[in-house]
Amino acid sequence: MNSRNIDWKRAAIKHARRTGxxxxxxxxxxxxLRGELLAKYAQFYATFWRNGHVPRxxxxxxxxxxxxxHDCAAEWSIEDAAAALSAAEADQVRHGRFTxxxxxxxxxxxxxxxxxxxxxxIDDGDVERIRSGLGxxxxxxxxxxxxxxxxxxxxxxxxxxxxxxxxLTDTPLRDGELY
Amino acid sequence: xxxxxxxxxxxxxxxPNFGTILGHAPDVLGRFGALYxxxxxxxxxxxxxxxxxxxxxxxxTDCGF
Numbered sequence: 001m002n003s004r005n006i007d008w009k010r011a012a013i014k015h016a017r018r019t020g021x022x023x024x025x026x027x028x029x030x031x032x033l034r035g036e037l038l039a040k041y042a043q044f045y046a047t048f049w050r051n052g053h054v055p056r057x058x059x060x061x062x063x064x065x066x067x068x069x070h071d072c073a074a075e076w077s078i079e080d081a082a083a084a085l086s087a088a089e090a091d092q093v094r095h096g097r098f099t100x101x102x103x104x105x106x107x108x109x110x111x112x113x114x115x116x117x118x119x120x121x122i123d124d125g126d127v128e129r130i131r132s133g134l135g136x137x138x139x140x141x142x143x144x145x146x147x148x149x150x151x152x153x154x155x156x157x158x159x160x161x162x163x164x165x166x167x168l169t170d171t172p173l174r175d176g177e178l179y
Numbered sequence: 180x181x182x183x184x185x186x187x188x189x190x191x192x193x194x195p196n197f198g199t200i201l202g203h204a205p206d207v208l209g210r211f212g213a214l215y216x217x218x219x220x221x222x223x224x225x226x227x228x229x230x231x232x233x234x235x236x237x238x239x240t241d242c243g244f
Contacts, residue, residue, distance in 0.1 A: 040217045044210035051206050120241065127185040136186055136203040144207050 025179050027161060042178040045152070048145040049080075049170070053138040057083045058105050061093055062112035062142070063149045068094045069116045072153040077165040078172070078179050104133035108142055115146045116153075197244075 031038040060083035067075035098109045107129035114122050131139045166179050188199025201208040
């Protein structure tokens with residue numbers, strides 16, 4: 001572990017305690033120096049789950065697949081209670097086995113598979129399969145979500161965010177806290 | 180790699196762009212705009228440094244757009 005990261009995190013926590021900033025989860029602990037950025041990140045990130053254009057289960061499958069590709073334990077250990085993936089399903093996602101999922105879920109997972117390191121390999125057919133299943137608004141919501149699942153996993157890794165397992169009722173928030 | 184936009188924009192008769200494509204989900208577009216503006220307008224990192232990292236990121240990810 002990079003000692004500069006440890007010093008930075010300690011400084012952030014110290015700053016939050018001194019200023020009374022709201023800090024409870026590991027993700028929030030990493031960002032108290034920029035409260036406005038954290039708030040807008042949470043508002044934007046929550047949109048994927050709240051606008052109703054993509055089934056929560058599809059979002060959960062893709063979020064966890066991207067976490068698995070990045071080997072990001074902090075992101076992987078967060079679960080959406082509403083999606084309720086079984087242990088067997090989670091194991092399939094971890095290992096990239098998608099045959100038991102629905103057609104739309106497989107189409108979404110096919111793009112999720114390429115987002116982290118193979119984004120130039122996403123082709124017209126990949127996007128069309130999603131559009132035919134979710135429509136334009138669903139396609140925009142899913143594609144944006146996938147890009148930010150990737151960004152969030154990278155951010156957790158860069159920040160050395162600790163693993164903090166949680167089962168959330170309103171992913172990615174619980175009681176207003178961003179996990 | 181295809182350079183044809185994979186979705187139409189929400190403004191009829193106008194060539195699609197990043198904003199009009201995201202416009203299919205107005206809440207996503209609106210909150211993305213608010214977040215992205217915060218990146219650029221808030222904080223203490225100099226604008227020049229942000230722009231350099233943005234351009235470098237575009238280069239590394241091979242995004243000519």
